[in-house]
Amino acid sequence: MGGEQANREIDISVVATGEGSGGVEHGRALIEFVDAVIALVPEEIHAAREKLKNAIGVAGVVDAAAVLAMFQLNTRAADAAGIAIDDRTIEIRDQVGIALGFESRPEGIAP
């Protein structure tokens, strides 16, 4: 399944599979950076950060760290408060969910 932004096709399944770049510039290195940081293994973080730095530079690494750190809050805010999905995003979410397999959860709802 593809998503179109900035006039180019993006394979959003990469978000779930973690394989490939999804057509996103340096997508593979960005995903490896996220995975290493979430796993919190210093050696893996170092390796992923160096790879990303070679691809997008120090400023890019800093901005990537900022975004991924921010979503440590946003995901927890959503889960802690048990918020409903916004109406306007339900339709999009359903399309994405089918592509990524989220709809396979019991009754299609969050645990």
Add this chain to the structure above:
Amino acid sequence: MNIRSDLVDAHDRVWRSISQAGTWLTAEQRVAVLQASRSALICVLCGERKSALSPNAVQGVHEGVTSILSREAIDVVHKLVTDPGRITRAWVNGCLANGLTDAEYVEIAGLTSAIMVVDTFHAALGLPLRDVPVPRSGEPARNRPTTARKEDSYVPMIPQDGLQGDYSNLYDLSSRFVPNVHRAFSLVPEATRCADDLMASHYFPYEQVPAYTDADHDYAINKVQMELLASRVSIRNDCFY
């Protein structure tokens, strides 16, 4: 490594807020939340629960138990750090039935989440974690927003049309869309303001997220790359939202 000053300044403000009395928690309790959030990462009980099919069936004692925080408060911090995707309404209700108030729960959750931003950023860049601050004197404000109401969420939130008084500017109503994630911690408006502060420097203001394009920012990565990062973090944290 050259870190943008707006990021450092935002982290400074989070750290300063940890050392001060909050809305419901004392400064000592807020500092203890920081310590608990770090203890959670090496907590054997949390590790066993994380790998268990039924996490609530695994009993034990958390790493770093302190008398400053109640058992329920420590459990909230550890759960939020290590297994946020499996927080359920029943689990939250259990915390509240065992003595936490809904507002205390929200303050603990908001603070833990903000700490995760700062500590994750430092870990990602290989920087040493910030020192634990010394708690300052002062009393919690204990002001509950009177217009917060229970919706379908686990805790009450301030609706879009419920802004008033000292939280009249909590959302950007110039946008027609206030995402629920922005309202998640609104039972404690200071927790929402803390999240707003972090969003402004780390990503985009909540209400402006849908409209932002690469022409509107000067980050060194583009919005497609940012969305990829955000989505991957969400899926790794098993976040349905």
